[in-house]
Amino acid sequence: MSGHYQPLPEAHRAGVSNVGAIFRSNALAFGDHVAIVDGDRTFTYSQLDARTNQLAQALMAKGIAPGERIAILANNCAEYFEVELAAAKCGAILAALNWRLGDRELQHCIDLVSPKLIITTVDLNDNLDRLSLEGIPRVLLGGPYEALLSRAEPIFPDLALDAEAGFVILYTSGTTGLPKGALISHRAMVARGLMFAAELGMPRHDHFIAWAPMFHMASTDQGLAYLMRGGTVHMIDGFLPDRIIDVLERHEMGWFLMVPGMVAEFSAALRARNAAVKGLGCIGAMADLIPREHIAEATELMQAPFLNTFGATETGLAPATSSVIPIGAAPERLPKRQSAFCDVRLVDPDDNEVPIGQPGEVSIAGPTLFSGYWENDQVNRKDFRGGRFHMGDVLRRNADGTLDYVDRVKYMIKSGGENIYPAEIEQVVEADPRVETAVVVRKPHERWGEVPVLLVVPQDNSLEVGDLMAVCDRDLSRYKRPREVHFIEDADLPRSTTGKIQRHILEQQLPE
Numbered sequence: 001m002s003g004h005y006q007p008l009p010e011a012h013r014a015g016v017s018n019v020g021a022i023f024r025s026n027a028l029a030f031g032d033h034v035a036i037v038d039g040d041r042t043f044t045y046s047q048l049d050a051r052t053n054q055l056a057q058a059l060m061a062k063g064i065a066p067g068e069r070i071a072i073l074a075n076n077c078a079e080y081f082e083v084e085l086a087a088a089k090c091g092a093i094l095a096a097l098n099w100r101l102g103d104r105e106l107q108h109c110i111d112l113v114s115p116k117l118i119i120t121t122v123d124l125n126d127n128l129d130r131l132s133l134e135g136i137p138r139v140l141l142g143g144p145y146e147a148l149l150s151r152a153e154p155i156f157p158d159l160a161l162d163a164e165a166g167f168v169i170l171y172t173s174g175t176t177g178l179p180k181g182a183l184i185s186h187r188a189m190v191a192r193g194l195m196f197a198a199e200l201g202m203p204r205h206d207h208f209i210a211w212a213p214m215f216h217m218a219s220t221d222q223g224l225a226y227l228m229r230g231g232t233v234h235m236i237d238g239f240l241p242d243r244i245i246d247v248l249e250r251h252e253m254g255w256f257l258m259v260p261g262m263v264a265e266f267s268a269a270l271r272a273r274n275a276a277v278k279g280l281g282c283i284g285a286m287a288d289l290i291p292r293e294h295i296a297e298a299t300e301l302m303q304a305p306f307l308n309t310f311g312a313t314e315t316g317l318a319p320a321t322s323s324v325i326p327i328g329a330a331p332e333r334l335p336k337r338q339s340a341f342c343d344v345r346l347v348d349p350d351d352n353e354v355p356i357g358q359p360g361e362v363s364i365a366g367p368t369l370f371s372g373y374w375e376n377d378q379v380n381r382k383d384f385r386g387g388r389f390h391m392g393d394v395l396r397r398n399a400d401g402t403l404d405y406v407d408r409v410k411y412m413i414k415s416g417g418e419n420i421y422p423a424e425i426e427q428v429v430e431a432d433p434r435v436e437t438a439v440v441v442r443k444p445h446e447r448w449g450e451v452p453v454l455l456v457v458p459q460d461n462s463l464e465v466g467d468l469m470a471v472c473d474r475d476l477s478r479y480k481r482p483r484e485v486h487f488i489e490d491a492d493l494p495r496s497t498t499g500k501i502q503r504h505i506l507e508q509q510l511p512e
Contacts, residue, residue, distance in 0.1 A: 016163035020089030050154035055086035066091025071115040181374035191367035192316035193225035241269035252279035261416035280304035289449025292330035316368035335402035342366030434460035454482035
């Protein structure tokens, strides 16, 4: 007898799960274990499970159905993870708003996802008051938030959520000048946790310091990875060296995140305190953007290798976060190892795989991938062509299997871990009638890796540098503001035969 076996729908459903259900299972297994430490507040798994059940029930009572969006605008605090886990349990999609954004950008991010509710803090509520929110209700963390929880029962909703359902939206810079919303599913977040544990060898009850903003993948992805397997997350609101060192002196941990711009300062803080780090498996991220001598010093001080990462909000730790820089090393090259559990190919402009040794754009498939940009079908069709995600980054595969970073397909500036697209700055500056042409290029920077430099062809000769900086201060996030401004004649702008400004030539002409 022959035939084709067709699994029951129930069998398919049993083979997947969601972030909320996985966390709840951990709460049953490790109820008294500490889940989150936030200053002098400590939450066990049982306590966090009960509070997130209450919040999930409260959200459902407000009529928020699976697939609908809620938004959060908040600094790092335990409640941020509560909101994420509650959204996971009730099927809502959480939009993680960036409090660094200017009013124009923040308005765009909210309008893009049409949230049914915004959760925020008293100090950030003023940011929302300046916007046009058309009656979107808000809940303030503190008394109003606690009152909302107190009116709900701590009952796990136990919804049959599809693993492909959207879970969280993290915003990433857009080439056209405004952020895009990257939708990350339950499947992708679970897979990111699995990859994180497998690739870095994380112990089950490990500790993690969530100091990077929660609207970034660094804290949300890895923090949830720990909470889905019994670890402890230490919440710190920003890069506060002394508070971070306090945790490092008390707890061993598998990985401590360091990003460009903080490595030298943190090393200085360690020396000033004569700190004794208890024990680290590895440190760091984005080694390409950090001076090699800073890497060598940090690894010596903390006696831990430096993680040589290459990933993105859209991909998680994939495609190439599997190698480390040894303690004390300052290598000239930074070859990377491909991450496990993903299919990485390097392709030419026609999407043909390139041979070994030849540069090609990263084309990737795998379970950690996001589900596309929210309400952006045009970009999704382009970037997901052929059923694979095209990252826009160019790598070269070496004969030994390692990957070398080459360049970006589209011009982008990476400054202190933030992605900055020149088009956004140029559009803001060129909106000023005194400006004829604005061009932004990158310049190497010892602390931040790269910084934006603004070149302007003036329409009005009375225009001054201070006028341009005032425009940027008003309409751009702080990290996107140019570090230098130079005036230039239109005739001195190098252009291709098609009239396109050649940024790489301008970079070479920048003053030291």
